[in-house]
Amino acid sequence: MSLLAIEDLAVTFPVEDGPDVPAVDGVDLQVREGEIHGLVGESGSGKSVTARSIMRLLDGAEVTADRFDYRGEDLYAKSEAEMRAVRGDEVGMVFQDSLSALNPVMTVGEQIAEVVRHHGEVDESAGLLSELRRKYVTGTSKSAPSWRRAVELLETVGIPDPEAVATSYPHQLSGGQRQRVMIASALGGDPSLIVADEPTTALDVTVEAGILDELRRLCDEFDVAILLITHDLGVVAETCDRVTVMYSGSVMEHGRTDQLFENPAHPYTKGLLRSIPEQAPTDGELATIPGSAPDPTERPAGCPFRDRCPAAFDACTDPLPEHVVDEGHAARCHLYTDGDDPDEVTWETGTTANGEQNGAAGETADRTPATEVTDG
Amino acid sequence: MSTDYGDADTFLGVRLDRFARLRETVAGDYKATFGLTTVVLFVLAAVFAPELAPYDPMAQEYAIMQAPSLSSAHPLGTDSFGRDLLSRMMFGARISLGVSLGAVTIGAVVGVSLGVVAGYFGGWVDDALMRFVDVLWAFPWLLVAIMLVAVFGQGVWNVVAAIAFAYIDDFARLARGEVLSIREEEFVLAAKNVGLGDAQIMIEEVLPNAVAPLIVQFTVLVARAMLAESTLSFLGIGVKPTTPTWGALLGQGRSLIGQAWWISIIPGVAIVITVLGINLFGDALRDAFDVRGEGGSP
Numbered sequence: 001m002s003l004l005a006i007e008d009l010a011v012t013f014p015v016e017d018g019p020d021v022p023a024v025d026g027v028d029l030q031v032r033e034g035e036i037h038g039l040v041g042e043s044g045s046g047k048s049v050t051a052r053s054i055m056r057l058l059d060g061a062e063v064t065a066d067r068f069d070y071r072g073e074d075l076y077a078k079s080e081a082e083m084r085a086v087r088g089d090e091v092g093m094v095f096q097d098s099l100s101a102l103n104p105v106m107t108v109g110e111q112i113a114e115v116v117r118h119h120g121e122v123d124e125s126a127g128l129l130s131e132l133r134r135k136y137v138t139g140t141s142k143s144a145p146s147w148r149r150a151v152e153l154l155e156t157v158g159i160p161d162p163e164a165v166a167t168s169y170p171h172q173l174s175g176g177q178r179q180r181v182m183i184a185s186a187l188g189g190d191p192s193l194i195v196a197d198e199p200t201t202a203l204d205v206t207v208e209a210g211i212l213d214e215l216r217r218l219c220d221e222f223d224v225a226i227l228l229i230t231h232d233l234g235v236v237a238e239t240c241d242r243v244t245v246m247y248s249g250s251v252m253e254h255g256r257t258d259q260l261f262e263n264p265a266h267p268y269t270k271g272l273l274r275s276i277p278e279q280a281p282t283d284g285e286l287a288t289i290p291g292s293a294p295d296p297t298e299r300p301a302g303c304p305f306r307d308r309c310p311a312a313f314d315a316c317t318d319p320l321p322e323h324v325v326d327e328g329h330a331a332r333c334h335l336y337t338d339g340d341d342p343d344e345v346t347w348e349t350g351t352t353a354n355g356e357q358n359g360a361a362g363e364t365a366d367r368t369p370a371t372e373v374t375d376g
Numbered sequence: 377m378s379t380d381y382g383d384a385d386t387f388l389g390v391r392l393d394r395f396a397r398l399r400e401t402v403a404g405d406y407k408a409t410f411g412l413t414t415v416v417l418f419v420l421a422a423v424f425a426p427e428l429a430p431y432d433p434m435a436q437e438y439a440i441m442q443a444p445s446l447s448s449a450h451p452l453g454t455d456s457f458g459r460d461l462l463s464r465m466m467f468g469a470r471i472s473l474g475v476s477l478g479a480v481t482i483g484a485v486v487g488v489s490l491g492v493v494a495g496y497f498g499g500w501v502d503d504a505l506m507r508f509v510d511v512l513w514a515f516p517w518l519l520v521a522i523m524l525v526a527v528f529g530q531g532v533w534n535v536v537a538a539i540a541f542a543y544i545d546d547f548a549r550l551a552r553g554e555v556l557s558i559r560e561e562e563f564v565l566a567a568k569n570v571g572l573g574d575a576q577i578m579i580e581e582v583l584p585n586a587v588a589p590l591i592v593q594f595t596v597l598v599a600r601a602m603l604a605e606s607t608l609s610f611l612g613i614g615v616k617p618t619t620p621t622w623g624a625l626l627g628q629g630r631s632l633i634g635q636a637w638w639i640s641i642i643p644g645v646a647i648v649i650t651v652l653g654i655n656l657f658g659d660a661l662r663d664a665f666d667v668r669g670e671g672g673s674p
Binding site: 055085086088089091092095097102104115118131135136185189 | 562
């Protein structure tokens with residue numbers, strides 16, 4: 001059963017003196033209980049907006065969806081008070097920049113203990129007055145259940161000497177430790193879903209591997225589902241059970257990680273996989289997808305990828321159909337509407353969709369970092 | 377990194393780590409030491425004036441009117457009515473301390489509340505509250521003081537009200553400015569994500585991050601409030617004329633500056649030193665409260 005089911009999500013940011021920005025347009029997303037679901041895409045493809053729409057924390061945005069169910073209940077039909085119970089209690093969040101996502105003037109133990117008091121099952125008042133007393137006068141007692149739980153959570157996420165770390169301020173910890181603290185804090189409410197928005201982007205590769213292992217272990221151990229937002233297909237291959245690939249505000253393809261990596265259907269997915277350096281030829285230029293993503297205000301009708309697609313043809317200006325490749329694996333592409341052989345899509349190194357984008361391809365190649373999707 | 381995580385770091389429910397930081401700050405800095413010493417002496421003199429003062433501040437000795445300072449009986453001399461200046465200074469400190477602390481506290485509570493709410497919500501709430509603050513700011517505080525005295529007569533509370541009124545806008549603007557940048561930080565989003573309400577986020581997450589500049593503002597304004605109280609007393613619209621305050625003493629000695637310089641110079645010097653001391657103490661407090669500053673350990 002799916003924990004989170006979103007159908008045809010559209011998020012538009014109204015802009016004064018200008019066209020509205022449709023950041024997300026037509027996203028379907030299903031996260032099942034206890035799985036790690038990767039949400040992959042370039043910068044600006046709408047990954048983070050999609051994730052934050054789950055929390056209903058997009059100030060000023062117009063959000064519409066055919067379906068936005070969490071455990072079968074429509075999140076956008078809930079009152080603000082009911083929504084506050086969902087946040088933290090049901091859905092925890094891990095941010096990319098752990099230094100700004102942790103309160104700089106509180107010890108990390110206090111911050112986790114606060115989450116525990118608000119959502120966990122401890123017999124401590126979390127009312128405004130008692131929280132005020134804790135914050136400005138007494139601090140959380142080291143023998144209080146919420147503090148002990150905070151220390152326990154820090155230990156759970158693999159922090160050595162959790163008691164000492166709990167009394168530290170965020171700036172005194174390393175980036176990897178802070179990211180673990182964030183995960184501990186997200187676990188404080190004992191959620192069923194953790195939304196991790198590029199949790200390892202700011203970390204170096206060895207620390208990243210540690211954090212990803214931790215997420216994998218927590219997912220198995222606590223039976224918590226994780227929506228992992230990333231632009232790194234290497235991370236997806238190592239960590240995720242299933243993947244949704246986004247491009248310019250829409251979903252291009254989704255399926256199990258093995259299905260998607262072994263038998264990609266959408267030309268965009270194929271292009272992305274081809275751009276992973278390990279799978280590219282070792283001599284010559286790194287493979288890239290020529291061109292860059294369209295401006296969301298000037299998105300072409302039909303398939304947003306068609307200007308960069310080597311297999312684009314007339315039908316691509318029509319609304320995208322969904323093609324089921326295999327069980328649980330579908331791509332939104334016109335190539336398959338008349339039973340074409342998907343193998344006809346060919347990406348060759350240096351080949352571009354059309355001549356005028358040759359220059360763009362070269363430029364993009366120069367700044368493509370290892371294992372990452374071209375950030376356009 | 378502190379490894380002391382026993383229960384012992386609170387005393388009577390108050391966190392000791394804050395005082396430990398303050399002690400470290402003061403011990404390492406002679407300006408802070410001077411500030412703290414001045415403030416402590418000032419507060420002690422004010423609080424224990426009835427016990428410490430050598431004479432009744434109202435008692436007159438006609439024989440020794442305008443006695444020069446530095447005599448053993450009257451170390452700071454006497455005024456034109458033969459009253460002991462040291463005693464009058466000590467009792468005057470009570471008024472100065474009470475009025476300035478009271479006025480700035482009221483101004484801070486009102487101003488910070490307005491500023492935090494305005495900055496946090498933004499939009500029309502911000503516009504409405506800050507225009508209200510602009511209106512407050514547009515009143516010259518001296519005129520407000522004169523008006524209050526004219527309507528309600530002279531008294532300590534009118535002085536407190538007039539000064540508090542003048543400082544609301546300083547606190548409101550500073551708090552709003554701080555909150556405007558703090559509310560964009562990701563930890564506020566994270567707090568919303570945890571399901572905290574707006575009131576809790578404002579008081580628990582946002583305000584502690586704005587405390588350092590507010591403390592500095594508080595101490596600067598306490599010093600300015602002392603000057604303001606002195607000004608009002610000097611002009612004769614402060615507390616009752618017979619009550620000894622530093623400003624009134626200074627004002628009364630003004631006409632005798634040729635014959636008895638100490639009557640106005642000594643209160644003046646006392647005001648300068650105390651104001652300086654409070655400012656330096658404020659800097660030390662700021663350093664102690666700002667956990668992000670240098671010095672590392674929490």
